Structures are given as C-alpha cells and as structure tokens.
Amino acid sequence: MKQLPPEYYTELEEIQAVDFVIVELVLYLHTHPDDLEAVKQYNEYVKLSKGLKKEFEKKYGALTSFGYSYARYPFDYKEAPWPWQV
Amino acid sequence: MSKHTWYKTYRPYISPMDPCPPITVKRYSTPPELYVGYQPPGLAQFPAYEALKAGTLWKCFYDPYYSVKEMKKGVRE
Numbered sequence: 001m002k003q004l005p006p007e008y009y010t011e012l013e014e015i016q017a018v019d020f021v022i023v024e025l026v027l028y029l030h031t032h033p034d035d036l037e038a039v040k041q042y043n044e045y046v047k048l049s050k051g052l053k054k055e056f057e058k059k060y061g062a063l064t065s066f067g068y069s070y071a072r073y074p075f076d077y078k079e080a081p082w083p084w085q086v
Numbered sequence: 087m088s089k090h091t092w093y094k095t096y097r098p099y100i101s102p103m104d105p106c107p108p109i110t111v112k113r114y115s116t117p118p119e120l121y122v123g124y125q126p127p128g129l130a131q132f133p134a135y136e137a138l139k140a141g142t143l144w145k146c147f148y149d150p151y152y153s154v155k156e157m158k159k160g161v162r163e
Binding site for chain 1: 113125126127128135137138142143144
C-alpha cells in the first residue's frame with residue numbers, strides 16, 4: 001500500500017490550523033456580529049482555507065465527499081488511508 | 087485587581103463516619119474567560135499554527151491547565 005509523502009502531513013496540519021481559526025472566529029462572530037475586523041479576518045481565512053484544500057485535493061484526493069469535493073476516476077474516496085489511519 | 091489564579095481550592099467537610107481516606111483540599115479550574123464577561127473586540131491573537139496548539143485564538147484566554155506537580159514546582163506564568 002503506497003505510503004503517504006511527509007508533506008501530506010504538513011499540508012494537512014496547515015489546513016487544520018486555518019480551519020481552527022475559522023471555527024474560533026465563527027463562534028466569536030455569533031456574539032459580535034458587527035465586528036468588521038473579525039468579519040474581514042474570517043473571509044480572509046475562508047479564502048485561504050479554500051485555496052489550501054483545493055491544492056491538497058488535487059494532490060491527494062478528496063477531503064470530504066457527498067458533494068463537497070470533486071471525485072477522481074476511478075472513484076477512490078473509499079480507498080485507504082481513512083482519517084484515523086493517516 | 088488581584089492576580090489571576092489558574093485554580094481555586096476549598097476544604098470540604100470531612101465526616102468521622104467517612105470510611106475512605108479524606109480528600110482535605112479540593113481544587114477546581116478557573117480559566118481566564120470566567121472573569122472577562124463580554125469579550126471586547128480587537129484582542130491580541132495567536133498566529134494560526136500556535137492557536138491550534140494553544141487551543142484558543144486569543145492570547146488572553148489561553149489556559150495551560152497546569153498539573154498539580156507543575157503548580158508545586160512554581161510554574162512560570
């Protein structure tokens with residue numbers, strides 16, 4: 001079974017860090033809807049997250065299924081490694 | 087305003103009828119967010135990667151959850 005290249009992990013961790021910031025900002029914006037700075041920062045991180053995920057999925061396949069990511073041919077979403085095997 | 091402490095303690099009542107060895111001091115966590123109330127905008131933030139490790143985006147809400155040993159060793163702030 002092909003082993004994952006080391007940069008798979010660094011890129012995935014980068015996406016994880018960006019998504020964590022997005023989660024924190026969403027929770028903050030729930031109670032501070034009119035904080036312009038936070039909204040700007042949120043949109044900036046969403047753009048960054050989309051870019052990172054696009055690159056990642058081009059190289060390593062879909063991150064999420066059911067319409068959130070494009071599929072490859074043949075459909076390999078079910079192939080290893082699954083998230084807990086990574 | 088007094089200095090923030092990560093934990094607070096209290097001494098529960100110990101009954102002579104208690105069969106088990108008594109726990110004389112109970113400790114509970116008191117993270118910073120208990121004392122801030124409505125979060126002011128524009129607080130200092132961690133960079134993304136550090137925020138992931140720290141568990142919060144805002145520096146003032148970071149809680150290191152020091153263990154008893156670390157607290158005894160005179161932990162750095």
